[in-house]
Amino acid sequence: MSDPWLTIIGIGEDGLAGLSEASRKALASAETVFGGERHLALAEIGSRGRPWPVPFDANVVLSCRGRPTAVLVSGDPFWHGAGASLAEKLGSDEWIAHPAPSTFSLAAARLGWRLEATVCLGLHAAPFERLVPHLAQDARIICLVRDAAAVDKLTKWLTERGWGASLLWTLEALGGPREYIDQHRADLFAEDIAGDLVAVAVLAMGTQGIPRSSGLPDDLFVHDGQITKRPVRAFALSALGPRPGERLWDIGAGSGSIAVEWALCGGTASAVEAREDRAANIRKNAAAFGLAHRISIVTGRAPDALAALDAPDAVFIGGGLDNAMFDAIWMRLSPGARLVAHSVTLETEAMLGELHQRHGGELMRAEIAHAAPLGRYRSWEAARPVVQWSVVR
Numbered sequence: 570m571s572d573p574w575l576t577i578i579g580i581g582e583d584g585l586a587g588l589s590e591a592s593r594k595a596l597a598s599a600e601t602v603f604g605g606e607r608h609l610a611l612a613e614i615g616s617r618g619r620p621w622p623v624p625f626d627a628n629v630v631l632s633c634r635g636r637p638t639a640v641l642v643s644g645d646p647f648w649h650g651a652g653a654s655l656a657e658k659l660g661s662d663e664w665i666a667h668p669a670p671s672t673f674s675l676a677a678a679r680l681g682w683r684l685e686a687t688v689c690l691g692l693h694a695a696p697f698e699r700l701v702p703h704l705a706q707d708a709r710i711i712c713l714v715r716d717a718a719a720v721d722k723l724t725k726w727l728t729e730r731g732w733g734a735s736l737l738w739t740l741e742a743l744g745g746p747r748e749y750i751d752q753h754r755a756d757l758f759a760e761d762i763a764g765d766l767v768a769v770a771v772l773a774m775g776t777q778g779i780p781r782s783s784g785l786p787d788d789l790f791v792h793d794g795q796i797t798k799r800p801v802r803a804f805a806l807s808a809l810g811p812r813p814g815e816r817l818w819d820i821g822a823g824s825g826s827i828a829v830e831w832a833l834c835g836g837t838a839s840a841v842e843a844r845e846d847r848a849a850n851i852r853k854n855a856a857a858f859g860l861a862h863r864i865s866i867v868t869g870r871a872p873d874a875l876a877a878l879d880a881p882d883a884v885f886i887g888g889g890l891d892n893a894m895f896d897a898i899w900m901r902l903s904p905g906a907r908l909v910a911h912s913v914t915l916e917t918e919a920m921l922g923e924l925h926q927r928h929g930g931e932l933m934r935a936e937i938a939h940a941a942p943l944g945r946y947r948s949w950e951a952a953r954p955v956v957q958w959s960v961v962r
Contacts, residue, residue: 573662575630576639577646577655579669580604582745584611592667601633604641607765612641627654634663643767645671649691649713672768675743676711679750680770687711692719693767697726698859700771702833704732705778710771717762720769724758731776738770779858783807783830791853792824793846797887800937801911801955802826805885808909808931808959811836815882818898820871825851825864827885832863839878843870872897886910890917895924902962912956921958930960 576595581587588596596602602614609618622629630640645668646652652666670678677684688703690712703710714720720739727735733756741749742765753760755771779785784803787796797805805827809817813835819828820841828838828851840855842848848868855864867874871886872894880901886894890910902908908930912918925932934956938949 571662573665574633574635574638575655575659575664577652577664577666578639578641579644579646579650579667579671580608580611580641581644581669581675582611582742582748584745585613587669587744588612589667595637595639595665595667599637599639601636602639602641603630605643608641608643614641625651625654627651627658630655631658643672644669644674648673648689649693670744672713672740672743673711676738676740676768676770679740679743680738682709682711682770692723696856696859696861697723698856698861701779701857701859703778704730704773706773706775708771708773708778710773712769712771713767714769717766720760720762720766721758723769724753724755727771727775728756732773734774736772736774739766740768740770741766743768779833785826785830787826790824790826790829791850791857792826793850795823795847796826797823797911798937801935802830804933804935804955804957805909805911806830808957809883809885809907811883816879818875818878818881818884820875820884820886820894820898821889822851822866823847823887825854825866827887828864829854829858829860831883832860833858836863836882838864839867839881840864841867841869841871841874843868875901881906883907884909888913888917890920892920899962904962906962907959908962909957909959912958913953918956921956924960925958928960930958933957933959 578592578595596612602618603621606620642650646666648671656664673689677687688710690699692699692712693715724737727733735755737753737755739751739762783806784799787799790796811831811834815836817828817831817836817838819838822828822840822842825840828840831838840851842851845868848866851866855861875897880903883906884898888911910921912921921932934954936954940947941950
């Protein structure tokens with residue numbers, strides 16, 4: 570077996586002084602060294618250096634395949650770094666990696682935070698909304714940001730959402746001779762930060778984070794009235810049984826509330842909605858919860874809109890089920906996949922009863938009434954009963 574042609578090297582702000590002997594040897598023998606301009610300067614590469622293209626493109630490295638090549642990245646190449654993007658394009662015998670302490674490790678070490686109890690996020694190429702699922706009282710979050718200008722934007726974003734009392738640390742040039750750490754309060758932030766800042770730490774204080782139970786309040790979602798109401802949503806999610814890494818089809822998604830709560834559990838979802846105005850609401854909700862990367866919106870009607878989708882682990886049908894749709898979905902389900910369907914009409918209720926007889930599962934009726942004041946008394950405003958059929962393929 571020949572030696573790997575590519576060496577992926579983690580480098581810190583201390584430059585060459587912080588590199589292992591193996592890393593220095595690989596740099597010395599490399600014909601070409603890729604990296605950010607800052608990394609190339611830290612390693613004193615000179616004319617052999619090739620700055621990364623913007624946006625980042627791992628394919629440029631493959632143009633040197635078979636020739637001694639090195640890649641410089643910040644800290645640990647496999648924690649929000651370029652390491653995985655490169656490794657997935659290469660055979661295991663083509664590359665070797667020499668990591669350095671990550672920015673997260675250095676930040677936790679400076680602040681005295683338990684890294685295993687700290688949320689670590691890469692926000693240099695992602696929206697601040699990715700913070701939403703993690704914001705809670707006293708939550709500790711370390712995030713990578715694009716540049717110094719992002720710090721001011723982040724403090725304003727936190728303040729607008731009720732987290733202005735949060736403590737925030739700016740961490741500049743960690744691990745190097747120019748290292749500088751400063752503490753701020755988010756809603757009082759007014760600092761001139763160095764342009765190459767890459768890390769911010771947040772101790773969240775202020776309002777309440779989103780609940781972790783199924784059935785989030787309806788007013789957290791943008792909708793036009795077409796939404797699976799909170800108690801019925803909790804009812805459905807209990808039957809769907811979301812697990813991290815699983816895929817959901819949310820058919821007739823309306824506001825996308827089912828897809829959002831599924832994705833909050835760590836899965837991905839395809840929200841299928843025929844109306845463009847409602848699809849727009851789904852996009853807004855996915856973005857507001859920081860889940861746009863986990864929820865894809867498909868504008869169209871089932872079953873035709875399902876043909877191009879990857880097979881699901883679970884399917885939710887909030888209404889409109891008919892025999893053609895059921896047959897198309899049932900054929901796509903793998904063993905162990907779950908199907909949950911709701912009915913609010915007598916016709917669909919009868920159909921669910923027939924499907925229950927043919928395929929088994931569980932057929933349930935939910936009748937939920939809300940109390941409304943009526944003078945000295947209260948009256949009960951009953952919602953239309955919902956029939957739910959759930960089955961495992």
